[in-house]
Amino acid sequence: MNTSYxxxxxxxxxxxxxxxxxxxxxxEFNFSSFIWAVDxxxxxxxxxxxxxxxxxxxxxxxxxxxxxxxSLTSYIHHSSPIRKLKIKYSINSTLNYNQYQNQIxxxxxxxxxxxLMTGLRLENRKKDRFDIAAGIDLDLNAVSNDFNSxxxxxxxxxxLYFDGFLTIGKGWNIxxxxxxxxxxxxxxxEGQVLHLLDATLSKSFLENKLTVKVTAHDLxxxxxxxxxxxxxxxxxxxxxxxxxxxxxxxxxxxxxxxKK
Numbered sequence: 001m002n003t004s005y006x007x008x009x010x011x012x013x014x015x016x017x018x019x020x021x022x023x024x025x026x027x028e029f030n031f032s033s034f035i036w037a038v039d040x041x042x043x044x045x046x047x048x049x050x051x052x053x054x055x056x057x058x059x060x061x062x063x064x065x066x067x068x069x070x071s072l073t074s075y076i077h078h079s080s081p082i083r084k085l086k087i088k089y090s091i092n093s094t095l096n097y098n099q100y101q102n103q104i105x106x107x108x109x110x111x112x113x114x115x116l117m118t119g120l121r122l123e124n125r126k127k128d129r130f131d132i133a134a135g136i137d138l139d140l141n142a143v144s145n146d147f148n149s150x151x152x153x154x155x156x157x158x159x160l161y162f163d164g165f166l167t168i169g170k171g172w173n174i175x176x177x178x179x180x181x182x183x184x185x186x187x188x189x190e191g192q193v194l195h196l197l198d199a200t201l202s203k204s205f206l207e208n209k210l211t212v213k214v215t216a217h218d219l220x221x222x223x224x225x226x227x228x229x230x231x232x233x234x235x236x237x238x239x240x241x242x243x244x245x246x247x248x249x250x251x252x253x254x255x256x257x258x259k260k
Contacts, residue, residue, distance in 0.1 A: 011047060033077070046100055047065060047066070050103040070097045076094075096114070106149045111145045120139050140154055157183050180196075196220070212249075217246050224242060
């Protein structure tokens with residue numbers, strides 16, 4: 001499919017009115033925090049793309065002024081310790097909603113998009129000997145429009161992860177990182193599942209000023225470049241080249257004198 005872009009000398013400048021509200025609270029006695037923020041954008045002349053589908057698999061794109069554009073974004077963060085379990089949890093969530101009008105083959109079309117990203121993370125509080133963290137991330141995307149309702153089904157991707165770091169004495173440290181990622185199949189032939197595993201071994205010298213580290217990336221050799229997106233009447237499954245299994249050797253040196 002070929003795409004041609006046209007200019008539009010009749011475009012009006014784009015003006016956006018924005019309002020925001022936020023709240024932040026930190027309890028220094030419980031080491032808990034809460035952050036909430038919301039932003040709203042509004043425009044009567046937002047510049048969007050008008051599409052026309054021509055014979056010969058040609059897509060013609062023309063920028064036009066939309067009659068109405070609305071965007072709402074909300075962010076929430078909360079973290080707090082659970083003292084009895086000696087752990088700390090944190091929750092992050094971002095919600096974005098957009099609504100605007102464009103044109104498909106000269107017909108006005110109302111587009112609504114929503115994206116929700118949320119995650120939960122658990123980690124230990126005392127980190128003198130080991131540092132362990134685990135969590136889950138969810139990514140939900142949905143698109144609806146008047147032109148073609150066949151592409152309104154949402155995409156849901158989720159991932160689980162585990163990070164571990166352990167000090168085994170005499171300057172030796174070991175670490176590991178594991179990610180379990182899934183890509184929703186939706187309209188595609190099959191879903192995609194990735195198991196990504198890294199491992200690290202390091203040794204400190206000269207009163208911890210010099211550190212030598214060996215890191216093995218993608219031990220299971222499953223890393224693949226995948227990107228799946230959905231539009232008004234298109235589905236895109238992109239595959240791109242990524243590094244597979246490899247090993248890196250590195251060294252770092254800290255300059256300065258430690259105070260007693």
